[in-house]
Amino acid sequence: MEIHNPIADRKATHLEKHNDIRVDNYFWLNDKDNPEVIDYLKRENDYNDRMTAHTKDFQKDLFEEMKSRIKEDDASVPYKLNGYWYITRYETGRDYPIYSRKKENLDAPEEILFDCNKEAEGHAYFKMVGLNVSPDNTLIAFGVDTVSRRKYTIRIKNLVTGEIYPEEIENATGGSTWATDSKTLFYTKKDAETLRSYKIFRHTLNANAEDDVEVYHEKDDTFNTFVYKTKSKKYIVIGSSSTLTSEYHILKADNPTGEFTVFQPRIRGLEYGIAHYEDSFYVLTNADAAKNFKLMKVSEKDTLKENWKNLIPHRKDVLLEDVDIFKEYLVISERSNGLNRINIKRWDGTDDYYLPFDNETYTAYVSTNVDFDTKILRYAYNSLTTPNSVIDFDMDTREKEVKKEQEVLGGDFDKNNYISERVWATAIDGAKVPISLVYKKGINKNGANPLLQYAYGSYGSTIDPYFSTVRLSLLDRGFIYAIAHIRGGEYLGRSWYEDGKLFKKKNTFTDFIDCSKFLIEEGYTSSEHLYGMGGSAGGLLMGAIVNMAPKLYNGIVAAVPFVDVVTTMLDDSIPLTTGEYDEWGNPNEKEYYEYMKSYSPYDNVVTQEYPNMLVTTGLHDSQVQYWEPAKWVAKLRELKTDTNLLLLHTNMEAGHGGASGRFEALKEVAEEYAFLLDLEGIKN
Secondary structure, three states: OOOOOOOOOOOOEEEEEOOEEEEEOOHHHHOOOOHHHHHHHHHHHHHHHHHOHHHHHHHHHHHHHHHHOOOOOOEOOOEEEOOEEEEEEOOOOOOOOEEEEEEOOOOOOOEEEEEHHHHOOOOOOOEEEEEEEOOOOOEEEEEEEOOOOOOEEEEEEEOOOOOEOOOOEEEEEEEEEEOOOOOEEEEEEEOOOOOOEEEEEEEEOOOOHHHOEEEEEOOOOOOEEEEEEOOOOOEEEEEEEOOOOEEEEEEEOOOOOOOOEEOOOOOOOOOEEEEEEOOEEEEEEOOOOOOOOEEEEEEOOOOOHHHOEEEEOOEOOEEEEEEEEOOOEEEEEEEEOOEEEEEEEEOOOOOEEEOOOOOOOEEEEEOOOOOOOOOEEEEEEEEOOOOOEEEEEEOOOOOEEEEEEOOOOOOOOOHHHEEEEEEEEEOOOOOEEEEEEEEEOOOOOOOOOOEEEEOOOOOOOOOOOOOOOOOHHHHOOOOEEEEEOOEOEOOOOHHHHHOOOHHHOHHHHHHHHHHHHHHHHOOOOOHHHEEEEEEOHHHHHHHHHHHHOHHHOOEEEEEOOOOOHHHHHHOOOOOOOHHHHHHHOOOOOHHHHHHHHHHOOHHHOOOOOOOEEEEEEEOOOOOOOOHHHHHHHHHHHHHOOOOOOEEEEEEOOOEOOEOOOOOHHHHHHHHHHHHHHHHOOOOO
């Protein structure tokens, strides 16, 4: 029996801006309280189920295969904080973490802080964040979300009695910060509608949350605010940031009812971050045209910019990403030619060296280092072919101890069976775009290999080449996996990001297409076997490339895709919109409106052939509202001229991050992989 795809009713809405009228036939889908909307989403889900019914067993097999590589009874490497070792562990057959601690040494009895498997009972979605122990070790604050809308409720638990106090702080980010007295808690509230983090409050233990004191209100709706304590424990810090600008206020942690003072007032375009050590602050900043950032130092007594002194100068070819401060050492995380580097310097100037790394497809980063007075630096390392390792490095002796290597279960993984490499494609404007590749040994460059090309390409977010046990399910079936380090990310420094935003956003899309063409020209794959994948802003990328180069790809996976750019950026009631003007532009200005409209995937769907497509979303998504992909699919159904697959799967219980359980998320990956493998005729 022939299966007919769903058709959404066309109900024209005229959207006018700058004397330009857009006719949106599917605007009505943005009302999830409308039963017709839910009915349409359910019809799409039913169609997806029926069209993929022949792959359901394969999806289950893929899920079990991916799950079987993961050590179920796993635990994090313990870290020590204020006299306790903290551990996150999982138990076989259970989806959620167990948080625990041991006093002074790892042989001490385990004290369970939370068993999230118990906490999650009765909830389709559960997430706990922001675990924050008081300085006296007797209390823990934590945030819980059971809807997947990223609005957390903060509670406080007494670690001596096990009692959870009655006070509930709603509409929060989930994170919080204790003052020195272990009685005062600072936290961030979100605007209930836009979800912007906009106010900092002070809560006193055992008081009614309704009586909490507002200590900061970020009134500029392009900024978000947050609060934390310096690693030195001396200061509570309130930060405010937009895409281009930052500002901080500070208060001594032992004076929680005092007044916060501004560190350096905001200046549009001035970005800075602060860390505290002894009697000084260390400022990571783009001040004085330091596009790739530099490190400066200032006395805690007078923190204004005119007093900042250069410590590590700006370098044109090195992006300064972060610093970690220890009692005797300064550790600098930087990026050169796309590669992570970790630089270690003694404060007294007697030592200055880099950790050695040996290939072009690795990721290395400074890990959890909560202890200030230690010689041990904890960092992590992995590559496209090498599982993740957590390493404790003695900065004095330069000896390293591998604390944990990620186990790949199943018995048949051998990293020597895989090859990784970095190649460079030439973009349409001559820029050289790096691509990280991994594949199984023995592959011939004859154009017949299936290849999955992944990218993100926005917000300066860099997708480093990383190891994935899940990805082995593709590699072992002959797929090549490629990460395209396109403009809009920061892989090649700050300029790489700036060349892929605002009026240069289209570079992100053309870079991806040019990488695809290069991979075809070099024989890695062909259009018949090439697939693209991206999520969120990477889903925008997918939407743009299928409009621009639909015949280049056999299939596309677009997860929670941001595809209705103009309408969303004109609606300042939607979460994230106003804070993103510096990323995409403000379409209330005509030039930005016209440029956005020229690439917005929804606005540029035309009568043409499109590749096979799987589109996923979550009904409760707070970042990319479900109606964007729903409208996009409806319009594609109306206009596309081919008989290729077009599938929409809406998770009716989850949001932007998908399912919350540790293994539930693998079912979504199995669905995506089965879609790709089925298109290649690979059935098992």
